Amino acid sequence: RRQYYSTSLFAKYNGYQNxxxxxxxxxxxxxxxxxxxxxxQLEDGSWTITVVNAGIxxxxxxxxxxxxxxxTLYRHxxxxxxxxxxxxxxxxxxxxxxxxxxNKFKDxxxxxxxxxxxxxxx
Numbered sequence: 001r002r003q004y005y006s007t008s009l010f011a012k013y014n015g016y017q018n019x020x021x022x023x024x025x026x027x028x029x030x031x032x033x034x035x036x037x038x039x040x041q042l043e044d045g046s047w048t049i050t051v052v053n054a055g056i057x058x059x060x061x062x063x064x065x066x067x068x069x070x071x072t073l074y075r076h077x078x079x080x081x082x083x084x085x086x087x088x089x090x091x092x093x094x095x096x097x098x099x100x101x102x103n104k105f106k107d108x109x110x111x112x113x114x115x116x117x118x119x120x121x122x
Contacts, residue, residue: 001085005078006114008091010050013076013118018043035059035109046119047071056111063117068102071119081112094121 022039034055040048049063074094098105098117109115 002080002083004085004089005083005091006080008089009076009078009114009116012091012122013048013116013120014038014040014042014050034111035061037063042120047073048116048118048120049073051109051115051117053109053111053113053115058108058110060106060108062104062106064104065101069119071101073098073101073105073117073119074121075107076116076118077110077113079110079113 019040019042022041034053034057036052036054038050040050042048047065047069051061051063053059075096075098076092076094078092096107098107105117107115107117
């Protein structure tokens with residue numbers, strides 16, 4: 001099932017014990033009712049940002065932190081519209097890297113995609 005890939009990405013990169021979830025300030029994204037953002041700092045200090053685009057349009061996004069995180073973030077994307085599941089059920093590899101993120105990073109998220117930006121290399 002196609003849903004397996006998005007759910008598994010979320011569980012893999014947010015599923016650490018003793019991590020902290022953070023309230024995200026979506027005020028800047030209110031005009032985009034199809035975008036949903038979550039943030040977690042994992043027990044080892046790594047950050048994971050989840051962005052879900054439940055619509056059909058592509059959106060340019062900027063993710064800003066209250067303070068610099070100084071981490072490299074790896075983007076893993078699952079596109080519910082185009083992903084074809086396989087019997088191996090292999091999760092998507094990182095397709096983009098944001099080196100030494102300080103206070104913010106910018107990206108474009110396509111319609112129907114779940115993007116996981118994580119400091120966890122894997």
